[in-house]
Amino acid sequence: MSSRRSFLKQTGALGALGVSGLSGCIGSVTGGSDSVNFLLTPSESDVDIQQQYQPLFEYLESETGVTVESSVAADYAAVYQAFKSGQADLADSSPTIAIQGGNEDVTEVMGIRVAYGAAKYFSIMTTTPDSGIEELTDLEGETIAFADRLSTSGSLFPLYMLNQAGLDTGNAPDGEPADFTGQWSDHATARETLVNRDEVVAAGTGAFSTAPHVPEDQFPQQFLDTSAENDGDLGTADPELQLLAVSDPIPRAPIIVRSELESEMKSSMTDALTSVTQDDLINEDLGEDQQLWFTGVEPGTVEDYQPIQNVIDTLGISLGQ
Numbered sequence: 001m002s003s004r005r006s007f008l009k010q011t012g013a014l015g016a017l018g019v020s021g022l023s024g025c026i027g028s029v030t031g032g033s034d035s036v037n038f039l040l041t042p043s044e045s046d047v048d049i050q051q052q053y054q055p056l057f058e059y060l061e062s063e064t065g066v067t068v069e070s071s072v073a074a075d076y077a078a079v080y081q082a083f084k085s086g087q088a089d090l091a092d093s094s095p096t097i098a099i100q101g102g103n104e105d106v107t108e109v110m111g112i113r114v115a116y117g118a119a120k121y122f123s124i125m126t127t128t129p130d131s132g133i134e135e136l137t138d139l140e141g142e143t144i145a146f147a148d149r150l151s152t153s154g155s156l157f158p159l160y161m162l163n164q165a166g167l168d169t170g171n172a173p174d175g176e177p178a179d180f181t182g183q184w185s186d187h188a189t190a191r192e193t194l195v196n197r198d199e200v201v202a203a204g205t206g207a208f209s210t211a212p213h214v215p216e217d218q219f220p221q222q223f224l225d226t227s228a229e230n231d232g233d234l235g236t237a238d239p240e241l242q243l244l245a246v247s248d249p250i251p252r253a254p255i256i257v258r259s260e261l262e263s264e265m266k267s268s269m270t271d272a273l274t275s276v277t278q279d280d281l282i283n284e285d286l287g288e289d290q291q292l293w294f295t296g297v298e299p300g301t302v303e304d305y306q307p308i309q310n311v312i313d314t315l316g317i318s319l320g321q
Contacts, residue, residue: 035067036089036265041079041148042072042186052283052292053092059280063272066265076150083107083258090269093256095152095305099312102302107256108266111274112300118228119298120249122207123157126214126241128194131201136165136245143181145190145203149173152308154187157247158204160311165245174318195239202244208293212237220246251304255297274299 038057040049050070057068071088073079080097082088083106090110091097101107112119127133133142139162147154155173162180163169170178183193183200187209194203203210207229215235216224223246224230255273257266278295 034065035069036261036269037087038068038070039079039082039088039091040070040072041076041092041094051286052290055281055283056276056292059276060269060272063275064265064268066269075148080106083256086258086260089258089261091256093254094148094150095251095253095308096150096156096312098254098256098302099305099309101256101259105259108259109254109300109302109304110257110270111297112254112304113252113294114296114298115228115252115294116231117295118226119252120226121153121252122211122223122227122229123153123161123204123247123250124207124210124214125158125161125202125204125244126194126210127202127244129240129242131242133201133242133244136162136167139202140167140179142201143183143199145193145200146173146182146184147187147190147205147209149184151187151206152253153206153247153250154190154204154209155184156308156311156315156317157250159315161204161245161247163315169315172315194241207246210241213239213241214243215240218243222246222249248307251300251307252294254300254305273297 038053040053042049050072053070057070060066060068073082073091076094076097079088079091079093080100083091083097083101084104092113093101093107098107098109102109115121125136133139144158144162146158149155150173159169159172159177162177167180168178170176172182173184176182183190185193187205190203190205191209191213193200207223207227211219211227211229212233212235216230219230219234226249257270274297276297281292281295283291
C-alpha cells in the first residue's frame with residue numbers, strides 16, 4: 001500500500017497555468033453540456049498530478065457519461081479565480097478555497113478526501129537538530145519556510161501555531177509577518193529549503209511532507225492515534241528533523257464543484273465521487289509509490305471546515321483575492 005510519503009518522491013513535469021492561461025484553454029471545455037473541467041493544484045513541485053488523477057477522471061466518465069478534461073493551475077488563488085469566472089467546474093482544493101467559495105456562493109463541497117481511513121490530518125512545524133531552536137518562541141526574528149500562502153496545513157495552521165505561541169504574524173499570509181520572515185512555496189520545497197538553506201531554521205508543512213523525517217517518540221499520542229502518517233515510517237527518512245509543534249486534527253482537503261453547474265450533473269458526479277474505492281484510483285501504468293495520496297472520498301459540506309474557519313478568524317485573514 002502506498003502512502004503520501006512515497007507520493008512526495010516522484011519526479012514529473014507540471015504544466016502549471018496561471019489565471020491568464022486558464023482563460024485561454026478552459027472556456028471551450030466548460031461550454032459543453034456533457035463535459036466538465038477538473039482543475040488541479042500541484043501541492044508538490046515534483047509530481048505529475050494529471051497522470052495521478054487520470055484513474056479518477058476515467059472513473060467519473062464511466063459512472064456519469066460526462067467527459068472530464070483537466071488543467072493545472074499555478075496555485076490556489078488561480079483555482080479560485082477560475083471558479084469565479086466560470087472557467088472551472090470541479091477541483092482538488094484546499095479547505096480555504098472551499099470556505100471562501102462557500103461564503104461567496106461560488107463553490108460547494110462535493111466530498112472530503114480520505115487517506116487510509118483517516119479523514120483528518122495534521123500540520124507540523126519542524127527544525128533541524130542543530131538549529132538551536134527548541135520551541136516556537138525561539139523563531140522570533142528567524143526565517144521560516146511555508147507551503148502555498150493559502151495552504152491549510154502548510155501556511156494557515158503553522159501561522160496559527162506561531163500566533164498562539166505569542167509571535168506577531170502581522171498580515172500573513174496575505175502580507176508579511178511582523179516577528180519573523182516567511183518564505184512561501186509548496187510542501188516539498190519548504191522541506192528541502194529547511195534542509196539545504198542555513199538561513200531557514202524552521203518549516204511549516206503538512207505532516208505528509210516532514211513526519212517521516214521526525215522520530216516517532218517526538219510525536220504526541222493524538223497524532224499517533226489519528227494520523228495516516230503513523231504507518232511505520234516515522235523517523236525513517238533522511239535527514240532527521242526535530243519536531244517543534246503539531247496542530248489539532250484538520251479535516252482533509254475537499255473536492256469542490258462550481259455552484260452553478262447544472263444540478264443533475266452535479267448530483268450524479270457527487271454520487272459517483274463519494275462512491276469511489278481505492279481500487280478505482282489506481283493507475284496501472286504507475287508504480288506503487290506513484291499513486292494518488294487519497295484512497296476514497298466521503299460525503300461532506302463546507303460546515304465540516306468550521307475548525308479552519310476559526311483559525312482564519314483568529315488570524316484576521318482575508319481570503320478575498
